[in-house]
Amino acid sequence: MMIGNKRRAVASGAAHFLPEEMMTEVFLRLPVKSILRFRAVCRSWNAVLSSDEFCCLHMARAEAEPAPPSLFFTSPTAGFDATAVYLSSSSGPDDGLLFTLDDVCGGDFIHMTPAPCRGLTLLHDPFAPAYYVFNASTRAVTRLPPCHNAHYVTAGLGFDARTKKYKVVRLFRGDPGDKQHIKCEIYTLACDHGNGWRPPAAGVPFRFCRAAVAAIHHARWDKLLPVYANGCLHWLLCLSFIVKRPRAAILSFSVTDETFAWVRSPPFEASGVHLVELAGHLCMVRDLRHVGVLEIWKLNDCSSGGWSLEHRIDLLQHVGRDVVIEPEIVRVIGSVGSCVSTKRIVIATSKRKVIVYDPVSQTVETVTAIRETHSSYQAENLALTSVSLFQESLVPVHQTNEERALSAPLAKATREILLRLPGDCTMRFKLVCKQWLSLIESNSFVHSYHSHNNMDKRPKIMLVGKGITWDRITRGSGFSFTPCSKLLQRARRHDIWLDTKVVCSKPCHGLNLLSTELKDYLYNPCTGFCRMYHTRGEASVHVPWNIRSYGCVPECLHAFAVGSKNVGLGFNLSTQDHVIVEMFYHMKDFKSRRYFLTCIVSECTRGSVSDGFPPPLPVSDMPPVYLAGVLYWMTDPRLGESDARAVVSFDITRSEFSVIPCPQCIAKWNCGIASSAFLVELEGTLCAVLADPDAEELSIWKRENGQWHSAYTVYLEGWPGYSLGANVVVPWAIDPKDGKILLNTGRKLGFYDPARRFIENLYDLEEVLRVRSTEQSSHIGVPENLCIAKCKHDVERFCSQKSLFVQHKVSDDPSPALSGNSSACSSGEQCLDRRNSLHTEIIPLVPILYGESLTSFPRKRKSNVLLDILASQFP
Secondary structure, three states, X not given: OHHHHHHHHHHHHHHHHOOHHHHHHHHHOOOHHHHHHHOXXXXXXXXXXXXXXXXXXHHHHHHHOOOOOEEEEEEEOOOOOOEEEEEEEOOOOOOEEEEEEXXXXXXXXXXXXXXXXXXXXXXXXXXXXXXXXXXXXXXXXXXXXXXXXXXXXXXXXXXXXXXXXXXXXXXXXXXXXXXXXXXXXXXXXXXXXXXXXXXXXXXXXXXXXXXXHHHHHXXXXXXXXXXXXXXXXXXXXXXXXXXXXXXXXXXXXXXXXXXXXXXXXXXXXXXXXXXXXXXXXXXXXXXXXXXXXXXXXXXXXXXXXXXXXEEEEEHHHHOOHHHHOOOOOEEEEEEEOOOOOOOEEEEEEOOOEEEEEEOOOOEEEXXXXXXXXXOOOXXXXXXXXXXXXXXXXXXXXXXXXXXXXXXXXXXXXXXXXXXXXXXXXXXXXXXXXXXXXXXXXXXXXXXXXXXXXXXXXXXXXXXXXXXXXXXXOOOOOOEEEEOHHHHHHHOOOHHHOOOOOOEEOOOEOXXXXXXXXXXXXXXXXXXXXXXXXXXXXXXXXXXXXXXXXXXXXXXXXXXXXXOOXXXXXXXXXXXXXXXXXXXXXXXXXXXXXXXXXXXXXXXXXXXXXXXXXXXXXXXXXXXXXXXXXXXXXXXXXXXXXXXXXXXEEEEOOOOEEEEEEOOHHHHOOOOOOOOEEEEEEEOOEEEEEEEEOOOOEEEEEEEEOOEXXXXXXXXXXXXXXXOOOOOOOEEEEEOOOOOOEEEEOOOEEEEEEOOOOEEEEEEEHHHHHHOOOHHHHHHOOOOOOOEOOOOOOOOOOOOOOOOOOOOOOOOOOOOOOOOHHHHHHHOHHHHHHHHHHHHOOOOOOEEEEEOOOOOOOOOOOHHHHHHHHHXXXXX
């Protein structure tokens, strides 16, 4: 005990041995990462290292250090469901991940200030829409409260020197019916008076409205954010949107006084220019790359509007033409250095190259390239919106009131409870309070809910019937989703039987597509979300008169095709939007091999429709497969010039078709052989299936790393309900627990055990329809561990996964005894007649695979629809 006291005394004496000034000097020389660790040593160190005075001293010392320039950039993650922030230093190729913004799904379309404002950076996600303020050094991030959703908007981050507060200023066009056409909103970080957006005291004076419109359009089309310098935010005006040329080319907003003002134009036409802050001064960069020069003009006096030529950079003298001349955009994004006279200018290009120019020696010190990431779809004019200078700073990022409430222990416990509730119950809890509403609707919670409830990756199945209720979700024209455990209670009710043919897609990012001949329905079976789309067909595509009168389209007889269309549900990874791709056959003639096929692409959130060019090869009538932003179809060898099978792929983001070769055994096609081929998705990989009705076998090939290899063989001989002569049998999914393959014929579901070559029946529609009482339901079995859930359009109570059915009694015989009727199926002609008679009938209840999800689309306001129309008229 005495030894411990002595040690504490020595330690205490040693701590008082160093003066406080010396300790501060030591701390000032440490990087931000070390200072954040030292804050946890003791309370006194935390108080010193967190004080505003120390943060200002550390920022001043970091700016004076002649360190090499560093940049950071944003990039979508591999799944395009979040945004990662990377550090890119010119000192080496070791780019490191700083942090990830889970709620930001804007991908390549986010806007970020090119240089931090006293250590903080503003980021705008246009898809949410939402604004974020973060410190790249400390990895602290805050999401600003929701604001007015405007289509034409520009925003900037500034610092109020009087109150020592950061302010985000938004300038936007109001709704068409608003009295005030141009509006301005301000959000003050760490404000003691309220926690929301507010208008400035004087609003937007009428004399500045035209200039504000020009500033908004210039920022939108040229991807330019306002520049903060001399205590004001500055917008460059787009003169093409102003009938009368103004006396000034810049609109400024004082962050302290919250008033607008003019800044006079420089002595040249303000076109092909951009603004930048260099050494605390507002500068205008004039792009004269046609003569290989960049001019930088500095504003000497805001009141008088005096400009002077500060730098004239001869680009061709220092760097190659491919670096600065060929890129579409070249911009000066800031300066780095220890003092004003030696500050070096940082120039970025849309080819993701960064140049550091020294005005003193007039030489290029560094040329670095920002490495390519998952943003392979990024357009060149958007490349500079995701790059910013990195600044060492300890400036705190204050949380909003909502974030502080959600970080409380009670809120965290509530979040964990909501993650474990059924989807319909979770959606009902949105009505409890605003805090729960914002939590449930946040992208991070939606992603966490999907990951938590689908971590086992086991197939979840429901049965689709006709909707029988009128509510605001289904509107009396939708479908009902019934779990197998409730099926026998409702099977005798003919009002839930489908009266039209329905084809269901596999889940794609939380949603399923249900297609009929005339309509397509986008559904979330867990929450009841529904959106309807009409089949376009001939309505939106011009069909030549000779094609229209030539031949007809044969009817699709199996359970996985409907009408003359082939519809696939995909996901645009760049815009984070579901997309419906509709292939429509206007004519098929197998004798002459002539066909006429059109393609229509519909974006679900925006509602825009584009007539895409047709695929290079005719596609079969089997539905496509979606994987990682690409849809895949198997071609139809009976049409077109080629009689070999291949795979047609459609990159949704690029809107490009390509052709992928098939396995050699599948590519060969012979009209005398009754085999068929189609594509499926199994375990997250693309698979090609060859169905041989003579051998009653399904050969499954997987495509991995660009190569095909044989994966499974399904032996169906002796199973009359799964005979390939009478059915199209689709390998639907693989149970990761035991490796069994889920087979689907539209009327039967069963798990195929590859080891035993045995099928365990899961669902048989023929037996269900013959059941007359609940006691007679023992013929239908459901594996106990299979995840089966209930969710209807009117968001009824969730049903447990445990089935009420009694399982089949499984015998040790690898194949059941064949009946006389099943043996007759060996005759090809009789099988074809049976297949035609079986599948021309409407299936009253259709199985569907789904995933637990809260995905939905916000209902678009009419004003936004009008703004979309206006936006399409201004390229």
